[in-house]
Amino acid sequence: MHILAQSIERDPMPRMGMVLDRSMPWSLPPMTRLPPVPRPVAVPAAKDATIVEQDDEAKYCFLIVTGCVRTVRTMTDGRRQIGEFLFAGDVYGWDVLETHDYGIEAVTPSLLHRFPRDELQEFADTHGNFGRRMRELSARQGRASRDHMILLGRKTATERLASFLLALAVRLKLEDGTWIVPPMSRSDIADYLGLTIETVCRQLKHLREDGTISSNGTKILIHDRRSLMGCARMALH
Amino acid sequence: MHILAQSIERDPMPRMGMVLDRSMPWSLPPMTRLPPVPRPVAVPAAKDATIVEQDDEAKYCFLIVTGCVRTVRTMTDGRRQIGEFLFAGDVYGWDVLETHDYGIEAVTPSLLHRFPRDELQEFADTHGNFGRRMRELSARQGRASRDHMILLGRKTATERLASFLLALAVRLKLEDGTWIVPPMSRSDIADYLGLTIETVCRQLKHLREDGTISSNGTKILIHDRRSLMGCARMALH
DNA sequence: CGTGGGTTTGATGCTCCTCAATTGCTGTGG
């Protein structure tokens, strides 16, 4: 208990520092048997179907196998924020507490694999390398959230659009010179970027008039990646 | 490998789904000895001192023992976003990748404890319960980030201020009817809420004129918690 | 008592939102 029990007295919520407090055991009691490998249940989802409602109990964790889904939180008056778009290989609902603060909905027809969270927890407890990879996963999602906080808090509409297009091009694994066909609607993009549909359209128009991109209906072509990065105020890499 | 190697082929970045892929071992090789309990190094910080620069290599993890610190990311042109304010018992820099995307600076004179991240990793690998608590910690910070995304993306200036004051009152463990003395400046509050200093002042004025709060210089008193929650568009609890 | 920092208030302008109308696309039925 060398570390910090002294700094966390009489606290209403479970505090972060507590993890290093020796008053709780660090190790788990020895297992009589190893927990089974968690087995997935296939969950198909039609376009715009809700897979998990916001504030649902966090019993399950999902792996996106095919398609694209959005994480969504809606305020009582209807204002909506999209947390992230998830694609094949992404995981939803791991680093949450008792409930899913954001729900998920299918952007395109999708297939997901559902895992019981408690089984994954148990498995992570007993398989250090697996736990470590899950921790890395949390870290990656944490970083994405923090990046998005800068976008929402401090970037202009054009910068948000530019950042989004660049990230999308990377995510869809497109080489320069190929057309991007975003799977999500303008409305989804707007709610992801903290803007309105109209502003998204107008900023696309600006970028088109700059000659930075072309767009034809739903398709978008990045002409000048470097200039787009300038618009996005992102470091080159 | 029943789960999803098939969905993550030819991907430029390490993908999340990979954690469940059997091509990497789940367990760690057996240890000849248990890793030592990570030992802290005390790190004092004067007001406004930078403890970790943004984009520094993530060698260390910090526990705030006393005081208040802010996590900060600054854009090349000087625009600044504060990710969160950390108080005694909070942990910084655990769920990151190779670098700290946000730096930390002391809001008030503070004392931190510094731990090598790799030692904590190793310790978590071999002590299931510790790892589990660290995962819960990540989950808590993830939720805080996602909450903040809604604030930054969809809330009005008044709502942001109201949310902030309520959260601060909880964080500083104040009962209703006691004066809040925020340790951070207007500038910090503004950069946390994605606003300007002037807007923060004006919104405080509005809340004062509504009779929801009183404020005298730096001190703030919440008169009507319920009404403030209304302003913040938060669910009661 | 004056200096300097942060804070508050005021005047003005720009960005983005709101409301409304138009265009374009897709699928369906005649």
Place this chain on the structure above:
DNA sequence: CCACAGCAATTGAGGAGCATCAAACCCACG
């Protein structure tokens, strides 16, 4: 094959909210 409906995307006009610039204020400190 075309006409039409339904929906998303686009464009336009006007306004609200917040940012910017500038000045006054307040308080702590030497």
